[in-house]
Amino acid sequence: MLADQQFLRIPGPSPIPPSVQRAMSQTMIGHRGQEAKELIHSIRPKLKPIFGTEQDVMIVSASGTSGLEMAVVNTVKPGEEVLVVVTGAFGDRFTKICGAYDINYHRMDVEWGKAFDPNEVKEYLQKHPEIKVVFATFCETSTGVLNPIDKLGEAVRSVSDALIAVDGVSCVGGVETKMDEWGIDVLVTGSQKAMMLPAGLAFIAASERAWEKIEANEQSRFYLDLKKYRDNLLNDSTPFTPALSLFFGLEQVLHLFEEEGLQHVFQRHNLMKNMTREAIRALGIPLLTRDEDASPTVTAIRPEDFEAEGLRKILNNEFALTVAGGQQHMKGEIFRIGHMGYCSPADVLQIIGILELSLQRAGKSIELGKGVAAAQQVYLQGVQ
Numbered sequence: 001m002l003a004d005q006q007f008l009r010i011p012g013p014s015p016i017p018p019s020v021q022r023a024m025s026q027t028m029i030g031h032r033g034q035e036a037k038e039l040i041h042s043i044r045p046k047l048k049p050i051f052g053t054e055q056d057v058m059i060v061s062a063s064g065t066s067g068l069e070m071a072v073v074n075t076v077k078p079g080e081e082v083l084v085v086v087t088g089a090f091g092d093r094f095t096k097i098c099g100a101y102d103i104n105y106h107r108m109d110v111e112w113g114k115a116f117d118p119n120e121v122k123e124y125l126q127k128h129p130e131i132k133v134v135f136a137t138f139c140e141t142s143t144g145v146l147n148p149i150d151k152l153g154e155a156v157r158s159v160s161d162a163l164i165a166v167d168g169v170s171c172v173g174g175v176e177t178k179m180d181e182w183g184i185d186v187l188v189t190g191s192q193k194a195m196m197l198p199a200g201l202a203f204i205a206a207s208e209r210a211w212e213k214i215e216a217n218e219q220s221r222f223y224l225d226l227k228k229y230r231d232n233l234l235n236d237s238t239p240f241t242p243a244l245s246l247f248f249g250l251e252q253v254l255h256l257f258e259e260e261g262l263q264h265v266f267q268r269h270n271l272m273k274n275m276t277r278e279a280i281r282a283l284g285i286p287l288l289t290r291d292e293d294a295s296p297t298v299t300a301i302r303p304e305d306f307e308a309e310g311l312r313k314i315l316n317n318e319f320a321l322t323v324a325g326g327q328q329h330m331k332g333e334i335f336r337i338g339h340m341g342y343c344s345p346a347d348v349l350q351i352i353g354i355l356e357l358s359l360q361r362a363g364k365s366i367e368l369g370k371g372v373a374a375a376q377q378v379y380l381q382g383v384q
């Protein structure tokens with residue numbers, strides 16, 4: 001096997017485009033100098049369309065979870081009750097963060113592999129008017145579900161004035177997101193998924209409604225205080241030393257998005273989803289989620305007659321193709337293919353081709369080429 005060859009198809013970290021890799025190797029600069037200011041100035045407006053917001057998107061140098069924790073500590077006042085909609089491991093993470101801050105949280109569990117129903121959230125809030133913030137996950141990475149965040153705002157607003165905070169870490173940048181139009185108050189994403197960068201940056205924006213509350217919130221916080229980031233961003237700056245190499249890379253990522261066109265980026269992800277799902281279907285292997293709930297960035301597959309972990313080993317050892325296993329109680333039950341960021345229909349054909357070979361090697365009898373052919377057909381229909 002070629003030592004340098006790595007087919008990284010987990011739902012983050014995802015591969016880095018070569019021009020982004022090169023941008024990140026630029027000579028270091030001072031974070032308080034003119035060059036850093038110009039860099040941040042050029043990045044700022046380009047993040048807004050990715051979030052679908054007119055608000056500034058703040059950049060924190062830390063992994064995606066810092067953005068989730070920021071959403072919690074900035075929007076929840078001491079003593080308030082909140083609701084966490086849990087559709088998998090990342091919804092669960094919000095409850096752990098709330099727990100760490102002794103926040104009184106309600107938890108609405110949805111069966112793993114399914115999307116939440118905005119009406120159920122609405123009904124829950126009707127019964128619990130004391131809830132002041134709703135936390136939800138856009139793409140639930142652990143199951144490959146894309147939750148109906150586009151319908152959450154309306155459902156919540158019809159019965160409650162609770163703020164809505166959304167974890168979009170594994171899809172924002174790959175899936176059309178309209179934070180303002182959908183009525184999302186806080187939206188978070190991270191650098192190492194659809195944003196085509198290494199881990200190390202979290203992105204977070206807040207609505208005007210959210211800012212009013214954040215400004216008055218006496219909950220203590222320091223590094224994660226959103227106000228510090230906003231006040232500095234107004235001067236094209238950050239409150240602490242930013243991960244400047246990642247900022248160099250980010251500027252190039254935003255350039256790549258612009259060149260391809262955001263709408264095309266979203267279409268490409270949709271096409272990759274459809275190609276992957278039809279291929280798996282053609283091979284006779286069950287998918288975890290329904291088509292209506294499936295995320296364009298990650299696909300979860302639930303084998304019935306072979307071992308997911310054994311297959312993952314073959315993929316890895318023989319072909320250097322890494323896919324993800326299941327999390328928590330889904331460990332060993334499913335495997336997940338990431339198709340986000342620097343990933344194209346050509347990559348999907350490669351993944352499926354390798355998968356077919358590995359399935360044979362794992363002892364599952366399949367017709368070689370059947371999955372690839374199905375993906376090819378989807379491609380042909382998709383580009384017409």
Ligand SMILES: *Cc1c(COP(=O)(O)O)cnc(C)c1O
Pocket residue numbers: 012063064065066090137139140141167168169170190199
């Ligand atoms: C990856 C991911 C995160 C953040 O994880 P980090 O390891 O902290 O970057 C949060 N939420 C979702 C949905 C994710 O997929």
